[in-house]
Amino acid sequence: MTWTVAPEPYDSRAALALWRAYYTEVSDRWYLLHHGHRTDPGELERGIAARPGSELAPPGGRLLIGRYDGEPAGSAGVRLLEPDTAELTRVFVVRHRRGTGGAALLVAAAEEAARVLGARRVVLDTRSDLVEARALYARLGYTETGPHNDDVYAEHWYRKELVAAQRVNPSS
DSSP states (O other): OOEEEEHHHHHTTHHHHHHHHHHHHHHHHHHHHHSSSSHHHHHHHHHHHHHGGGSSSSTTEEEEEEEETEEEEEEEEEEEEEETEEEEEEEEGGGTTTTHHHHHHHHHHHHHHHHTTHHHEEEEEEEETHHHHHHHHHHHHEEEEEEOOOOTTTOEEEEOOOOOOOOTTTOO
């Protein structure tokens, strides 16, 4: 069983299915925690439609899709906020593939995409209830910082300085 990660258009069939799964999970989790019920289906559809992901299209962004044995199983996106700063977003692995190493691979691929876009650092935000995400980011070298945006759902902000890709000297 293996993971592969590759860029894909934000509006591809796989990207749309993963966005729906991601948004449904995080929205339902928030509503269950704060209101004791899942997201209203109409509100869910409006939320999904309101954020199609066009900011993850080239030239200023990239969406990466992870496939586990060829089946779409995860995503991660980056978009430039400033010429040297990219935002990591939509990091998600479907429930039945969690614990197989996909999230770390997706984040590493997103960091490389950010480097290619010219970023020297990556920032992100998340919520307090997404404890698994917060643990992942800490494990991958992200440090908690002050706010870099005013997203109403953001409760934790992280940053990571990217190390330049190491070039191999063929004469050594």
